[in-house]
Amino acid sequence: MNWKRTATLVALVLLGPTTMQASAQETYPSKSIRIIASAPPGGAYDFVARALAEGLRSSMGQTVLVENRPGAGGLIGTEAAAKSAPDGYTLVVGSTGPFSVAQSLHKKLRFDPVKDFAPIARIVRIPSYLVVHPSVPVNNVQELIALAKSKPGRLTYASTGNGLSQHTNMELFKSMTDTFILPVPYNGSGPANLDLLGGQVDMMIELGPQAIPNVKSNRLKVLAVSTPTRSAAMPDVPTIAESGVPGFDAFTWFALYAPAGTPQPILDRLAAEVKKTFTKPEVIERLAGFGAEVALTSPEELAAFQAAEAAKWAAVIKRAGIQLQ
Numbered sequence: 001m002n003w004k005r006t007a008t009l010v011a012l013v014l015l016g017p018t019t020m021q022a023s024a025q026e027t028y029p030s031k032s033i034r035i036i037a038s039a040p041p042g043g044a045y046d047f048v049a050r051a052l053a054e055g056l057r058s059s060m061g062q063t064v065l066v067e068n069r070p071g072a073g074g075l076i077g078t079e080a081a082a083k084s085a086p087d088g089y090t091l092v093v094g095s096t097g098p099f100s101v102a103q104s105l106h107k108k109l110r111f112d113p114v115k116d117f118a119p120i121a122r123i124v125r126i127p128s129y130l131v132v133h134p135s136v137p138v139n140n141v142q143e144l145i146a147l148a149k150s151k152p153g154r155l156t157y158a159s160t161g162n163g164l165s166q167h168t169n170m171e172l173f174k175s176m177t178d179t180f181i182l183p184v185p186y187n188g189s190g191p192a193n194l195d196l197l198g199g200q201v202d203m204m205i206e207l208g209p210q211a212i213p214n215v216k217s218n219r220l221k222v223l224a225v226s227t228p229t230r231s232a233a234m235p236d237v238p239t240i241a242e243s244g245v246p247g248f249d250a251f252t253w254f255a256l257y258a259p260a261g262t263p264q265p266i267l268d269r270l271a272a273e274v275k276k277t278f279t280k281p282e283v284i285e286r287l288a289g290f291g292a293e294v295a296l297t298s299p300e301e302l303a304a305f306q307a308a309e310a311a312k313w314a315a316v317i318k319r320a321g322i323q324l325q
Contacts, residue, residue: 028088028266032063035256036092038077040070044126044209047290048254049093052123055277056270073163074098075109082111086261088270091120094257097163100309104317105163113310118262119302121274122255124287125295127233128169128226129211130240132203133196134219141224141243144203148179158192158204159183162322166192168313169205169226169250171320176245196220207252208233208291226250233291253295253309255302271299 035053039045046068053064069077074097081092099113130141136155138144148155159167167183174181184201186192189210195201197219204211205226212233214220224240225231228249240248256274258267277283278294287294297305 028269029060029062031089032065033060033088034090035064035066036077036081036090037066037068038070038074038093038095038098039068041068044207044252044254044290044292045074045093045095048124048292051283051287052093052256052274052277055280055283056273059273059276073102073161075102075106075111078113079111081257082116082259084259086118086259086263088258088262088266090259091270092117092257094255096165096168096252096309096313099255099257099306101163101168101313101317103310104314105322114303114306116260117257118260118267119299119306120256120258120267120270121299122253122295122297122302122305123274123278124292125227125251125253126207126209126292127231127251128165128205128207129215129234129237130173130203130205130223130226131196131211131215131220132223133199133201134221135199136202136221138223139221141238141240141245144223145177145179145244148177148181152180153182155203156182156184156201158196158201158206159185160189160192161185161187163317165207165250165252166205168316170203171322172250172312172316173205173240173245173248175316175319176248205250212291232288232293253305254292255297255306267299 033056035049037045037049049066053066057064069080074095078092078094078098081090084090102109103113132138132144138147157170159170161167170181192204193210196204197214208231215222222237224243225234225237226240228239228241230237230239275296278296284294
């Protein structure tokens with residue numbers, strides 16, 4: 001027996017996977033990258049995913065495709081990403097609902113938003129605005145709270161579905177102000193805004209891209225913004241926190257994740273490329289036009305932020321008594 005040849009073969013077998021993995025990481029990316037957006041084209045998910053795809057395509061020299069996988073409040077696309085190969089070629093745009101609300105809202109999830117994903121970077125936040133129909137006789141948050149307490153259950157708010165930000169943000173507001181405002185569920189933001197504009201419901205905490213045009217056209221009154229600091233899109237609008245609800249902090253966020261087990265060098269490369277893309281002035285300006293604010297974090301900061309968000313919304317959901325299958 002050729003012991004030297006045998007020893008060499010054994011060494012190759014033992015080192016083979018490591019060598020192959022290192023080689024794959026050195027050449028990454030060597031083929032197209034897929035970014036899953038868990039919503040239809042045209043919305044915030046899609047907008048962020050396409051901004052990501054454009055930036056990564058330019059800096060990494062590979063085709064980057066956006067795959068829209070809508071359904072179940074973002075759960076379908078997120079599940080598909082969780083079950084993808086951890087090789088850096090399938091990524092997902094994560095957001096508030098699937099990554100910080102779903103685990104408390106649903107009895108059973110087919111993925112774990114922490115264990116099944118590797119955080120790369122939070123990218124943007126989108127403030128929401130507390131808006132009321134012009135017929136509601138209030139001009140600020142304190143007047144709204146007083147009116148709601150004088151007429152418990154008589155005022156209504158538009159919700160776009162259980163667990164989505166228009167629902168959870170208002171439930172947080174109710175929890176922190178000890179008010180009872182009746183939710184009216186709608187199948188999406190479009191129908192909800194139509195009824196709000198028509199006066200069929202009294203108020204809503206709506207995302208900036210939908211709320212701001214109606215405020216500027218005087219079809220709705222804006223009382224406050226949901227973020228802890230004022231929004232550059234409407235700097236004269238006070239925050240809910242400074243309007244007498246200290247500590248109120250709610251916004252829709254979007255981040256980039258890879259399936260758990262993706263090699264660390266690939267995650268590091270992606271984090272660096274995301275930072276490169278979303279610090280460009282033209283990208284920041286384009287996002288601002290959509291009502292979004294760049295809010296970059298490191299992977300570690302994203303993980304900590306996601307955990308804090310999950311704890312916050314778990315308390316809100318428990319108090320509101322919301323539970324889905």
